[in-house]
Amino acid sequence: MCGTFKATNERRRIWGRKVPARPGTRLATSSDRAPGAAWELHDISSARCSDIHAQVKGTAACWPAHIAHRRRTLQNSLMCNRYVTPDQAAVERYWHIGRQNPPKLWGPQVHPRGLGPFIRASERGQELVVGQWALIPPFANSPKLAYSTNTARAEELAQKSTFRQAWARGQRCIILAESFDEPCWESGTNVWWRFRRTDGAPWGLAGLWNTWIRGETSEVVESYTMLTLNADAHALMNRMHKPDPSKPPHAQDKRSVIPIALSDVDQWLNGSQEAATALFVLPPPGAFDAEPLESPRQSSLV
Numbered sequence: 639m640c641g642t643f644k645a646t647n648e649r650r651r652i653w654g655r656k657v658p659a660r661p662g663t664r665l666a667t668s669s670d671r672a673p674g675a676a677w678e679l680h681d682i683s684s685a686r687c688s689d690i691h692a693q694v695k696g697t698a699a700c701w702p703a704h705i706a707h708r709r710r711t712l713q714n715s716l717m718c719n720r721y722v723t724p725d726q727a728a729v730e731r732y733w734h735i736g737r738q739n740p741p742k743l744w745g746p747q748v749h750p751r752g753l754g755p756f757i758r759a760s761e762r763g764q765e766l767v768v769g770q771w772a773l774i775p776p777f778a779n780s781p782k783l784a785y786s787t788n789t790a791r792a793e794e795l796a797q798k799s800t801f802r803q804a805w806a807r808g809q810r811c812i813i814l815a816e817s818f819d820e821p822c823w824e825s826g827t828n829v830w831w832r833f834r835r836t837d838g839a840p841w842g843l844a845g846l847w848n849t850w851i852r853g854e855t856s857e858v859v860e861s862y863t864m865l866t867l868n869a870d871a872h873a874l875m876n877r878m879h880k881p882d883p884s885k886p887p888h889a890q891d892k893r894s895v896i897p898i899a900l901s902d903v904d905q906w907l908n909g910s911q912e913a914a915t916a917l918f919v920l921p922p923p924g925a926f927d928a929e930p931l932e933s934p935r936q937s938s939l940v
Contacts, residue, residue: 720749721818724840729814732840733757735766742768750788756862757812758847759907769860774850775800781850781859792865792918804846810906810914811862812898813843820878834927844896867918869894874923894920
């Protein structure tokens, strides 16, 4: 995951030049982005990515009993640990949201605890927000948690203490992504695949948000989590992630993000909990433009 930093650091050196749109997407790098600020955020995201790996390794054996369920969540939390964001011009073109909001900065690639854009409902209509990709629950003492909260199982939102309140209060959001990456182990080693929409439009992914306030300083931190759904029966998404040899194919609990169609955004943001749950479906494989980012490594024994 963090191995992409070297490659993206190369982009940093050419950030001042106008970068053409990726063919078929109509999404170009915006010249309005503040290069230093955007890349500063990206650097922070990449550093925090390493922090998460260290925490997962170092704290797995000492979680309190009341959050023991998160041990299982961590196994699949690496399912989508990076995604590429659209720029503000693309956000305005597709969601018609950026123009009525103050300019905001986010990195071109988001890792857990990095800053990314999302849309939520507000008294003034839809609001563009930049927050931490790792939801901070209201009971947290610090925005830096010892466990992963960047993804949440849609089937368990009402039961999990970290996400229960946000789900009950209807704090749903649309996470804005140009593409997202998933690991594929079909070759016996991890090969990252990139998922775009076949029509070239950006993704709007289902999420929950929360506003956390530090008591002693009144510091406000916006945060969000990305919802996932069981994908064992999905012909494409069930190929992603490392399989568990102890489980049959139909019980692997492979996970997928949940795309929200543009026509369903209002239902997701403002509808009842029942109406929102009705959107927990995965698009057919043909909706995904998916390809490996690299060729599988050949074994030295071959």
